[in-house]
Amino acid sequence: MTKLAVLGASGGIGQPLSLLLKLSPQLTELSLYDIRLAKGVATDLSHINTNVKVQGYDKDELADALKDTDLVVIPAGIPRKPGMTRDDLFKINAGIIRTLAEGVASYAPNALVLVISNPVNSTVPIFKEVLSKRGVFNPRKLFGITTLDLVRARTFLNGFETSGSFQKFDEIHVIGGHSGNTIVPVLSTASKTYSKIAAKDRDALIHRVQFGGDEVVKAKDGAGSATLSMAYSAYIFIERLLKAINGSSDEVIEDTFIYLDNSILGASEVRRVFPKVDFISLPIKLGKRGVESIDTSILKKLDHNEEKLLNIAVKELNINIAKGVNFVKNSS
Numbered sequence: 001m002t003k004l005a006v007l008g009a010s011g012g013i014g015q016p017l018s019l020l021l022k023l024s025p026q027l028t029e030l031s032l033y034d035i036r037l038a039k040g041v042a043t044d045l046s047h048i049n050t051n052v053k054v055q056g057y058d059k060d061e062l063a064d065a066l067k068d069t070d071l072v073v074i075p076a077g078i079p080r081k082p083g084m085t086r087d088d089l090f091k092i093n094a095g096i097i098r099t100l101a102e103g104v105a106s107y108a109p110n111a112l113v114l115v116i117s118n119p120v121n122s123t124v125p126i127f128k129e130v131l132s133k134r135g136v137f138n139p140r141k142l143f144g145i146t147t148l149d150l151v152r153a154r155t156f157l158n159g160f161e162t163s164g165s166f167q168k169f170d171e172i173h174v175i176g177g178h179s180g181n182t183i184v185p186v187l188s189t190a191s192k193t194y195s196k197i198a199a200k201d202r203d204a205l206i207h208r209v210q211f212g213g214d215e216v217v218k219a220k221d222g223a224g225s226a227t228l229s230m231a232y233s234a235y236i237f238i239e240r241l242l243k244a245i246n247g248s249s250d251e252v253i254e255d256t257f258i259y260l261d262n263s264i265l266g267a268s269e270v271r272r273v274f275p276k277v278d279f280i281s282l283p284i285k286l287g288k289r290g291v292e293s294i295d296t297s298i299l300k301k302l303d304h305n306e307e308k309l310l311n312i313a314v315k316e317l318n319i320n321i322a323k324g325v326n327f328v329k330n331s332s
């Protein structure tokens, strides 16, 4: 029995993500919560003949929505419009995330929490601060979803392949944070393909991964940001996490944004390199408890340029993290 709640289930991401989760072979119950329309979305999905039971909850039913959930996924909050950075969303989304974190602390304190809402670099620290204040923070159970950056990196890198068929590029990673310069694509590990790319094309490729979200925002012309590719990305991360918590014997490693708690194997090694950083996205080994350990070997695999990009990323990341932490510290 595995129950998952989607908070923000009626939105551009929430709806296709809920549809994918309705098809999941690893879930038994899906709880859909939003401040509008969640019951409608749930009723619609409930007509699909798969095993996952779906229930919708209105604005004032957060406690019921979260009851007995094992995982909580959060795509609630406003998306970007052309010209906006993810940080511009902070004003509105910070408050939404704080409210939902209070709900999770009260009604699902043991659940794994996956935050999609932007700016991820700040919303995950907000979540951690609220849970810590309430005495229920478990660093193995809080994740910022950065999978879309990896999905984009794999797709865009494939554009340089001449073989014709789509490659998986399992060996690449995207680390750092989830906005512009904090996104650090580590593509040199796909050395066979990467070595064939000219220097100027490499720079353009890296920039495209870092700012790929802007392409979607621009093309949607004011109607929002990535929703379908994001729903896909969250779904594949959730499926991998479910596999890990259900005790799969295969190694499950995913890039995700976590808090560097000293109890997590590898955290102190990351802190030796970046003493000031508290949260970062790195390849994380997932297991029954959620985060098992950090695969720090990536830090030794970076080429010179990737190392440079990571140093730039960490500086901006620290500012974003502090913004989230201070929001909670100064607001009570």
Ligand code: NAI
Pocket: 007, 008, 009, 010, 011, 012, 013, 014, 033, 034, 035, 036, 075, 076, 077, 078, 079, 080, 089, 093, 096, 099, 100, 115, 116, 117, 118, 119, 120, 145, 146, 147, 148, 149, 178, 224, 225, 226, 227, 230
């Ligand atoms: P949307 O506006 O289409 O949907 C957001 C949903 O959240 C709406 O249904 C709204 O009613 C709901 N909502 C607002 N306040 C709420 C609350 N207090 N409780 C529950 N639900 C609430 O936005 P979209 O496109 O689905 O994006 C959602 C968030 O995901 C945005 O912040 C966006 O920037 C972020 N995002 C993150 C990505 C990532 O890679 N982590 C990629 C793309 C978007």
